[in-house]
Structure formats: C-alpha cells, structure tokens
Amino acid sequence: MVAEVFGGIISGSLALLADAGHMLTDFASLVLAWLAFRLARRPADWKRTYGFDRFSVLAAFVNGLSLFVIAAWICFEAYERLQKPVQVLGGLMLWVAVGGLAVNIVAFWVLTRGENDNLNVRAAALHVAGDLLGSVAALVASLVIIFTGWMPIDPILSAAVALIILRSAWHVVRQSGHILLEAAPDGFDRRKVAKTIEAEVPGVTRVHHVHAWSITQERPMATLEAEVSAEADIVQVKQAIKKVLQDTFGMEHTTVEISQRPAATALQID
Known part of the structure; x- marks a missing residue:
C-alpha cells in the first residue's frame, strides 16, 4: 500500500493512487470484518437474546457503503485527469502494479477459501477483489503507456474498475440492508x-x-x-x-x- 502511494505520486498514475487509496480503506474494512467475525462468536446474553451475529451484517453494510465512496472518488479523479492529462511514468507504474497484484492475489485467495455465504466475508473479499482489479488495470495501463504513450488509458481503466466495484458493492449493500430491515428471507412468500x-x-x-x-x-x-x-x-x-x-x-x-x-x-x- 505504501509502495503504491509513493509509486502513484512519483509516476503520476491515477490507477496506482486509486488502488492505494482502496487498499487503505480495505485495511480498515478487513479489521472491521475481523472484529465482527470475532464478536459474532460471542454467546447470547440476557440483553441480546439473539447474540451478536447481526453485527457481521452491519459490518458488511458499512463496508459496502465505503465502496460507494471509493468508486465515486475514482470516477471524479478520472474525469479530472481526462480534462487535464498528466504525464505518467509507465515503467515505474508497471513494477509497482506487479507487486500490488501479487499481494492482492494472496489476500483474495485467503478470503475466498472459507465462508462464501457470509455477507461480512463477502464484503471483505469484495474489497480485496476491487484492489485486485485495480492492480490489473494499473498493469494494463502501464503496458499501454510504455508501448504507445497514450496517457488517457490510465483514468479510463481506473473509472472502468470503479464501475465494476460499484455494481458489486450495490449487491452487498442491498442484501445486508434487506436483513437489517428484517425483510423476509429470499424465496420466502x-x-x-x-x-x-x-x-x-x-x-x-x-x-x-x-x-x-x-x-x-x-x-x-x-x-x-x-x-x-x-x-x-x-x-x-x-x-x-x-x-x-x-x-x-x-x-x-x-x-x-x-x-x-x-x-x-x-x-x-x-
């Protein structure tokens, strides 16, 4: 994450800066998901007769909302970069993107090994998946810049990844909000x-x-x-x-x- 921040600033790449910002929020989101998972294992008491399981749904809801904020910021910055193109150092961007991609692949593999039906785990995995896509976008953008010199590819791919993140975030927010509103489970009429x-x-x-x-x-x-x-x-x-x-x-x-x-x-x- 720190490497992507410095790499993004030095190279001028929005894709790297967006990925670094996303990783920063991911760190907070993963900590929240871990705390929710630990808290949900506590037994029920006389005040909370259903236990603490609902906290994990609340964590998923918060994580999903944070993805909306991240996607909006990336799209805004991409628009600004398209209006005022910035020179990007493709070579530095490439090596930083490769390192970020390797880290995100490992993190995504760890999160997708277990409880795929748990909304909290899915929200955390979605954050990392967004990072993974961001690293891929930065990698592709760096190659295009190195071989063609076409700078707009950086904000364009960043915005495309943001839209993908936004779509997935909506599903997490909708499902967790559905549970928090105590609506009927899917398929129950x-x-x-x-x-x-x-x-x-x-x-x-x-x-x-x-x-x-x-x-x-x-x-x-x-x-x-x-x-x-x-x-x-x-x-x-x-x-x-x-x-x-x-x-x-x-x-x-x-x-x-x-x-x-x-x-x-x-x-x-x-």
Missing part, C-alpha cells in the same frame, strides 16, 4: 407458506400472522399462528407445521402458535 401448510397439514383450517426475518443470511427465522379443528392433536399439528417449514422453506428456527376452537356441544330439548 408468506402467502405461499400459508397455502402450503393449510393444504399439507391435516387439521389446519387457517394460517395467519406469518412473519419471517433473518438474524444473518445463515439464520432465517419465522413465526406464525395456525387455527386447527377441534378434533386435531395440537402437538402433532405443531410438529407437522415445523417439518413443512424446514423441509419446504428451509426454516430451522420457527415459533408456531396454535389456536383451537372447542367442539360444538349439541343442545337437546325434551
């Missing part, structure tokens, strides 16, 4: 859930008050209320509903409330 339970579980006459949310992407939860006939066995019905929710909709943690109307009593008149 409460209308379909109610109809499925009413059709497949004997004794259920009506399903309502269906709610679903996620603590993290890996921990979806649901609650619902079911009305059953007077003859139905409440315990068996509850077990059957939970099985449908797990097998059909992937809900392992569910709370089911049963309401049962008493059987009608016949009135005999002498």
Whole structure:
C-alpha cells in the first residue's frame, strides 16, 4: 500500500493512487470484518437474546457503503485527469502494479477459501477483489503507456474498475440492508407458506400472522399462528407445521402458535 502511494505520486498514475487509496480503506474494512467475525462468536446474553451475529451484517453494510465512496472518488479523479492529462511514468507504474497484484492475489485467495455465504466475508473479499482489479488495470495501463504513450488509458481503466466495484458493492449493500430491515428471507412468500401448510397439514383450517426475518443470511427465522379443528392433536399439528417449514422453506428456527376452537356441544330439548 505504501509502495503504491509513493509509486502513484512519483509516476503520476491515477490507477496506482486509486488502488492505494482502496487498499487503505480495505485495511480498515478487513479489521472491521475481523472484529465482527470475532464478536459474532460471542454467546447470547440476557440483553441480546439473539447474540451478536447481526453485527457481521452491519459490518458488511458499512463496508459496502465505503465502496460507494471509493468508486465515486475514482470516477471524479478520472474525469479530472481526462480534462487535464498528466504525464505518467509507465515503467515505474508497471513494477509497482506487479507487486500490488501479487499481494492482492494472496489476500483474495485467503478470503475466498472459507465462508462464501457470509455477507461480512463477502464484503471483505469484495474489497480485496476491487484492489485486485485495480492492480490489473494499473498493469494494463502501464503496458499501454510504455508501448504507445497514450496517457488517457490510465483514468479510463481506473473509472472502468470503479464501475465494476460499484455494481458489486450495490449487491452487498442491498442484501445486508434487506436483513437489517428484517425483510423476509429470499424465496420466502408468506402467502405461499400459508397455502402450503393449510393444504399439507391435516387439521389446519387457517394460517395467519406469518412473519419471517433473518438474524444473518445463515439464520432465517419465522413465526406464525395456525387455527386447527377441534378434533386435531395440537402437538402433532405443531410438529407437522415445523417439518413443512424446514423441509419446504428451509426454516430451522420457527415459533408456531396454535389456536383451537372447542367442539360444538349439541343442545337437546325434551
């Protein structure tokens, strides 16, 4: 990162400066991701009954927003460079870009070995992927400058990488924001859930008050209320509903409330 800062300043390359700035924010983002991962492993307490898992989603959300800021800055600087071209030292830029690329490849490999479904890990890996693309852009730009002398390639490739980062950042922000707003997990439609339970579980006459949310992407939860006939066995019905929710909709943690109307009593008149 330090080498890219000095290399970018000396060579005049926006691609190197952008990559260095991105790596600086990456360092902070990776520290935040690591702290979130450690904190999420702490057990629940009497104040935080769901534990600390949601902190990792919050970290992913913050990391995603920081990528928006980085991409906006790179695009602005690229526009300025296109208006007022700057002389770039292609040879120095090439060697610094090669070193940055090697570091980013190792970091990306480490982050993508484990929990790919974890939003926090994905956000951290996305930061490093942005760095990796930045290093590739700097490498390609340096080669073009060395062999052709065409300076605009530096800001053009920098802006292209920023747009790629922006697209990926939007997915992380959207998914983490979806969880933070306690929206229903992907693929969970409460209308379909109610109809499925009413059709497949004997004794259920009506399903309502269906709610679903996620603590993290890996921990979806649901609650619902079911009305059953007077003859139905409440315990068996509850077990059957939970099985449908797990097998059909992937809900392992569910709370089911049963309401049962008493059987009608016949009135005999002498």
